[in-house]
Amino acid sequence: MKKLLSGNEAVARGAWEAGVNVVSAYPGTPSTEILENLATYPEVYAELATNEKVGLEVAAGASFGGARALTCMKHVGLNVAADPLFSMAYIGATGGFVVVTADDPGMHSSQNEQDNRYYAKMAKIPCLEPSDSQECLAFAKLAFELSEKFDTPVLLRLTTRVSHSKGVVELGRRAEHTPSGYVKDIAKRITIPAHARKMHVKVEERLRRLAEYGETFAGNTVGKGDKKLGIITSGISYQYARDVFPEASFLKLGLTYPLPKKLIADFIRSVDEVYVIEENDPFLEEQIKAEGYFVKGSCAYDNPVTGKDRVPITGELDPTVVARSFGLQREPPVQPIAVPARPPVLCPGCPHRGVFYAISKLKLVATGDIGCYTLGMMEPLGAMDTVICMGGSVTAAMGLEKALGPEMAKRTVAVIGDSTFFHSGITGLIDMVYNNAQGTVVILDNRITAMTGHQQNPGSGRTLQGQPAPVLSIEEICRACGVQDVRVVDPLDLKATEAALKAAAGHPGVSAVIAQSPCILIDKKFKPALHVDEDACVGCKLCLKLGCPAISFGGARKKSRIDPNFCTGCEVCASLCPKQAMKR
Amino acid sequence: MKTVNILICGVGGQGVLLAGDIIAETAIAAGHDAKKSEVHGMAQRGGSVVSHVRYGDKVNSPLIREGEADVILSFEEMETARYLDFLAPGGAVIVNRQQVLPMTVATGQAQYPADIVDRIKAQVPNTKLCDGPALSEQAGSAKTINVVLVGALARQLDIPKDTWIATISSRVPPKTVEINRKAFELGYGG
Numbered sequence: 001m002k003k004l005l006s007g008n009e010a011v012a013r014g015a016w017e018a019g020v021n022v023v024s025a026y027p028g029t030p031s032t033e034i035l036e037n038l039a040t041y042p043e044v045y046a047e048l049a050t051n052e053k054v055g056l057e058v059a060a061g062a063s064f065g066g067a068r069a070l071t072c073m074k075h076v077g078l079n080v081a082a083d084p085l086f087s088m089a090y091i092g093a094t095g096g097f098v099v100v101t102a103d104d105p106g107m108h109s110s111q112n113e114q115d116n117r118y119y120a121k122m123a124k125i126p127c128l129e130p131s132d133s134q135e136c137l138a139f140a141k142l143a144f145e146l147s148e149k150f151d152t153p154v155l156l157r158l159t160t161r162v163s164h165s166k167g168v169v170e171l172g173r174r175a176e177h178t179p180s181g182y183v184k185d186i187a188k189r190i191t192i193p194a195h196a197r198k199m200h201v202k203v204e205e206r207l208r209r210l211a212e213y214g215e216t217f218a219g220n221t222v223g224k225g226d227k228k229l230g231i232i233t234s235g236i237s238y239q240y241a242r243d244v245f246p247e248a249s250f251l252k253l254g255l256t257y258p259l260p261k262k263l264i265a266d267f268i269r270s271v272d273e274v275y276v277i278e279e280n281d282p283f284l285e286e287q288i289k290a291e292g293y294f295v296k297g298s299c300a301y302d303n304p305v306t307g308k309d310r311v312p313i314t315g316e317l318d319p320t321v322v323a324r325s326f327g328l329q330r331e332p333p334v335q336p337i338a339v340p341a342r343p344p345v346l347c348p349g350c351p352h353r354g355v356f357y358a359i360s361k362l363k364l365v366a367t368g369d370i371g372c373y374t375l376g377m378m379e380p381l382g383a384m385d386t387v388i389c390m391g392g393s394v395t396a397a398m399g400l401e402k403a404l405g406p407e408m409a410k411r412t413v414a415v416i417g418d419s420t421f422f423h424s425g426i427t428g429l430i431d432m433v434y435n436n437a438q439g440t441v442v443i444l445d446n447r448i449t450a451m452t453g454h455q456q457n458p459g460s461g462r463t464l465q466g467q468p469a470p471v472l473s474i475e476e477i478c479r480a481c482g483v484q485d486v487r488v489v490d491p492l493d494l495k496a497t498e499a500a501l502k503a504a505a506g507h508p509g510v511s512a513v514i515a516q517s518p519c520i521l522i523d524k525k526f527k528p529a530l531h532v533d534e535d536a537c538v539g540c541k542l543c544l545k546l547g548c549p550a551i552s553f554g555g556a557r558k559k560s561r562i563d564p565n566f567c568t569g570c571e572v573c574a575s576l577c578p579k580q581a582m583k584r
Numbered sequence: 585m586k587t588v589n590i591l592i593c594g595v596g597g598q599g600v601l602l603a604g605d606i607i608a609e610t611a612i613a614a615g616h617d618a619k620k621s622e623v624h625g626m627a628q629r630g631g632s633v634v635s636h637v638r639y640g641d642k643v644n645s646p647l648i649r650e651g652e653a654d655v656i657l658s659f660e661e662m663e664t665a666r667y668l669d670f671l672a673p674g675g676a677v678i679v680n681r682q683q684v685l686p687m688t689v690a691t692g693q694a695q696y697p698a699d700i701v702d703r704i705k706a707q708v709p710n711t712k713l714c715d716g717p718a719l720s721e722q723a724g725s726a727k728t729i730n731v732v733l734v735g736a737l738a739r740q741l742d743i744p745k746d747t748w749i750a751t752i753s754s755r756v757p758p759k760t761v762e763i764n765r766k767a768f769e770l771g772y773g774g
Contacts, residue, residue, distance in 0.1 A: 002612075004605075004608055004609055004612055030623075132646075160623060161646060164622060164623055165619055165620065165621035165646035166605075166621070166646075167619045167643075167646065168612060168618065239644045239645040240644075242644040242645070243644045243645045243649065318645070318647045319645045319649035329649075329650065331651075332650050332651040332671070333651060333672070334668045334669065334671045334675075334707050336666055336668045337665035337697075337704070337707075339665045339697055339700065340662070340688050342595065342630075342631055342662075342663070342686040343631055344596065344629035344631035345629060345631075346629070347630070375629060380691060541692075544690075544692070549630055549690065551690065552690035552691075553691065
């Protein structure tokens, strides 16, 4: 049976067909749909992990029991999970153990464009790179086999375009995998130095066997074309290069670590000139050049290898960029017309808006975090100063305070979402309390993980697969961490929110303000839209400071207007209007 | 056959992604290979959204190369202008008669380019306007604008009408099949 599937859907399908038993992961664009799709299969236990480190460790434990286990995450998630990844690289796999990383070249929704193939190299584990949805399915299945055959974690590396593009996929059946059960083996699973020294020797030996495997691996394919030009590529770059150089010879690498050196040497020898076309970092190119293929005349085979001297390191590739890199892109017949930018904004009715308006009004320094609410940085709210990483708001505020003293703490708040707080905000909060800080943490509790498409979280009362779950109280967690001054406030109530922020910032000792109101998109039960009474409106533009997409200004009478198609009736603008011009 | 390239653009929340799914699935149902690509996440919070759909004998890149889109199907007037460099020589543009104000315009920092449709027409002779808001109301629901636009696109392509209707029927809630069928017909133009 054939179906149009995204790369993420196909990875989930492939893992399911491979008999995966346990999946644990934290959502993160562009990886999220892998977890969401795996959760729909009744044969699979799939859970929302608290963070990526937790996800990888839960999957590791499942592998110890002989289950086939998978964790998936966005590229920066693997930074969080790196610690157990490197240990598991030594420990290896009992049941197949697959780590999926979805990198984000072009940073469509990320803070950097790190190339996670380097993790495979550093951890000395195999890296599979599919280039379309069909390969996503095939490589996900294969990853479990390789993991068990070579006793190793396998890194399955996707990129945004592979994850989120759809293509035709041939579906197969599930081969049930029964966990082999737990057998104690401390030399394998306890990573004390005495054991780990022996493990490292095995890891190096494993790498040699994997490289040998790559020489004949069916996913490393040679497509013979014009002998003048050979292209070495992998992943989505292969698809772009195929369109731009339809006549060329191709070495398409599906296993991009470790590299098949003989296969590469034979390919380079078979053509006059070689281009290495890959997105972001020169991962393949560096390794190929380290073998001695460098510039014409200086290497054994006399074939020049061209890569990042032509193809950009920064930004996402696409067929246009690849063509342009080699001077093959013609000027387009029609030029675009410059129009105003359309950046994303906080949704109409978003409960975060009230908090950011108050922060902006009180002129507080706000160390920020990762989620929808990062959009609080956008004008006209402009209510965010820094973003480091998941959980980094709390600790950045702590650092500012310790560097500049208690006066800085009085005008600084750390702003973090509920899911991010569970992910890695709690540890920072404990650090503040333990080290006698005075700062304020604002937790935007909208009862959901909104940015990645509304996943449940430890505060929402449901598991990923729909089971009822205990609702963890953020208020009680804050108190249990030793925060004396905890305030819960409704962010749709502007006056109360402002008062709570002011009081908390001034409080000696650590304070927490929990702004509690569900994401407006959870049940989409909007209240009737408001409208502006033009006779009452004096055109002061105060309501425009909320940055609500439903409110605009203009018309013949120069008044505020509310678009009834966007307004959710949250009434925040009405509470702000000095003339009570917003009417139901 | 030569690969057909369709670029769909609009604003987050307008149904651009569903329209892309319908087009790709219809192409597959008609016996073609197809790929589509878009980016989820941040862009869906009211940002600019673009989806690439390609079909033919064998499709490699899921992304269209600049200067190679046969049709640009635009859900919002101003968004069309951003992607005109994708249009192939002689390509067609279909513009939905709808304006969604970006925040910079709503707050008065920027002006919505009022004459944008005329400027697009001046550059692209093969520009067709589609009154999605009016036609979807006529079909019975403002939520069918994306299906009206798929209808307008279908008119330009070589895939049988029934294949389109079959895909649409399978992709919309059962209760709305009739309304969506009507919306498709209105977009198609009889």
